[in-house]
Amino acid sequence: MKRGLLFIVTAPSGAGKSTILDRLLEIFPGMEYSISMTTRPPRKGETDGVDYFFVTGKEFEDKIADGEFLEYATVYDNYYGTRKAFIESRLDAGKDIILDIDVQGALDVKKKGYPAVYIYIIPPTMAELRKRLEGRKTDSREVVEKRLSKAAEETGFYGEYDYVVVNDDLDGAVDAMRAIVVAEKCRPSGIGDAIERFLGK
Amino acid sequence: MKRGLLFIVTAPSGAGKSTILDRLLEIFPGMEYSISMTTRPPRKGETDGVDYFFVTGKEFEDKIADGEFLEYATVYDNYYGTRKAFIESRLDAGKDIILDIDVQGALDVKKKGYPAVYIYIIPPTMAELRKRLEGRKTDSREVVEKRLSKAAEETGFYGEYDYVVVNDDLDGAVDAMRAIVVAEKCRPSGIGDAIERFLGK
Numbered sequence: 517m518k519r520g521l522l523f524i525v526t527a528p529s530g531a532g533k534s535t536i537l538d539r540l541l542e543i544f545p546g547m548e549y550s551i552s553m554t555t556r557p558p559r560k561g562e563t564d565g566v567d568y569f570f571v572t573g574k575e576f577e578d579k580i581a582d583g584e585f586l587e588y589a590t591v592y593d594n595y596y597g598t599r600k601a602f603i604e605s606r607l608d609a610g611k612d613i614i615l616d617i618d619v620q621g622a623l624d625v626k627k628k629g630y631p632a633v634y635i636y637i638i639p640p641t642m643a644e645l646r647k648r649l650e651g652r653k654t655d656s657r658e659v660v661e662k663r664l665s666k667a668a669e670e671t672g673f674y675g676e677y678d679y680v681v682v683n684d685d686l687d688g689a690v691d692a693m694r695a696i697v698v699a700e701k702c703r704p705s706g707i708g709d710a711i712e713r714f715l716g717k
Numbered sequence: 718m719k720r721g722l723l724f725i726v727t728a729p730s731g732a733g734k735s736t737i738l739d740r741l742l743e744i745f746p747g748m749e750y751s752i753s754m755t756t757r758p759p760r761k762g763e764t765d766g767v768d769y770f771f772v773t774g775k776e777f778e779d780k781i782a783d784g785e786f787l788e789y790a791t792v793y794d795n796y797y798g799t800r801k802a803f804i805e806s807r808l809d810a811g812k813d814i815i816l817d818i819d820v821q822g823a824l825d826v827k828k829k830g831y832p833a834v835y836i837y838i839i840p841p842t843m844a845e846l847r848k849r850l851e852g853r854k855t856d857s858r859e860v861v862e863k864r865l866s867k868a869a870e871e872t873g874f875y876g877e878y879d880y881v882v883v884n885d886d887l888d889g890a891v892d893a894m895r896a897i898v899v900a901e902k903c904r905p906s907g908i909g910d911a912i913e914r915f916l917g918k
Contacts, residue, residue, distance in 0.1 A: 642915060691899065695900045711881070
C-alpha cells in the first residue's frame, strides 16, 4: 500500500475553499477530509467518527498532555484538534488527507516538522473578497470587517506555504489544486517502488 | 513581466523524453528549449542562434575561464554548454525554459545552487527500455547494452531530482509534466505580484 499524502489547506473565509476542496475530492476518490476531535456537543444529525470525534474536556486535555495532537485550538470555549494517530492511520491506509485549518494551526504543524504539503488559497483581490462576504448576507458589517482584516493579516504568512492558489476562476483554481496533488505524487520520496520496479529489484 | 521558470530534464535514452517535451511545448506556448553553445561545426540546415550557438574552441574556452557556463561537457572532442546569461535573458523575458541534460550536467547546475526545477523521466522497467532501444534498430547490440547500463547507473541519482515521472503511458507522463509546471507556478516565490494585487498594494 502506497502511503498517502497530507495536504494542509488554509484560506480566508470567502476564498471559495470548500467548493474547491469538494471538487478536488470528486477528482481523487482516494482523498478524504481529516476528522477533528472536539469537546463541542454533537449537533442533530452529526455522527461520532464521521463528522467529528466527540470527547469530554477531560479526555481532550489528557490527550493534550500526552502530546497526541498535531494541532489544536479553542473556539468559543470548545477544543478542536487533529490527532496525529488518526492522520497516520489514514495515510498508512493509502488515503490522501485534506486538513483544513487556519494559519496558526498550519504553522503549528509545520513547526513540529510534520511532512505535509502546505497550500494557501486566496481570492484575486480584497475587493472581491469583500463582495463575496457581503453577498452572503449572513454576516454583520462588523463580522465582515473582522474577516477582511484577518484575511489581510493571515495572507502575510503566504511565504510559509509550499503553494499559493489564486481563486480568480473556479475551474482554474481546481486545476491548480489537482496539479499540485499530481506533482506531489511524483516526489522522489514517494516513488521508491517505481524505481525498484524500473531497476527490476 | 513575470519571470519564467527553468526546468532541467534528464532521462535515459529511450525513455520517451523528446516526445513528452514536444507535447509539453504544445501545451505551454511560453515554454521553449534552451539553446546550447557548441564547438561542433554546423550541420546542413542548422542555424546559428536557433539550433545552437556555434563558436570556436578558443571562444568556448575563454567563456569557461570567465565562468560563463551553468554546465558544459565534452562529447566526441566537441564542447557543448549552457550559458548562464542566455538562460537569464530568456527567463527575464518571461519564458519557461527546458534544459535537457544528463545527470552529470544536472548535478553541476544544482551544485551551483541555480534555481531550477529538476525532473527525471524513466520508463516503467529496464525490460521495457531494452525493448524500446532494440525496437529502434539503429543501435548496435553493444550500444544498447551501454545505454542500459548508463540508465541503471544514472537512475541511482533520482533522489537528487525534485520530481520523477514514470513514462508507462504517454498521456499520463505528459499530464504529470504539465501538473509539475502548473504546480511550480503556484510557488510563493513566484506569486508576489498576485499577493500584492490581493492586498491592493
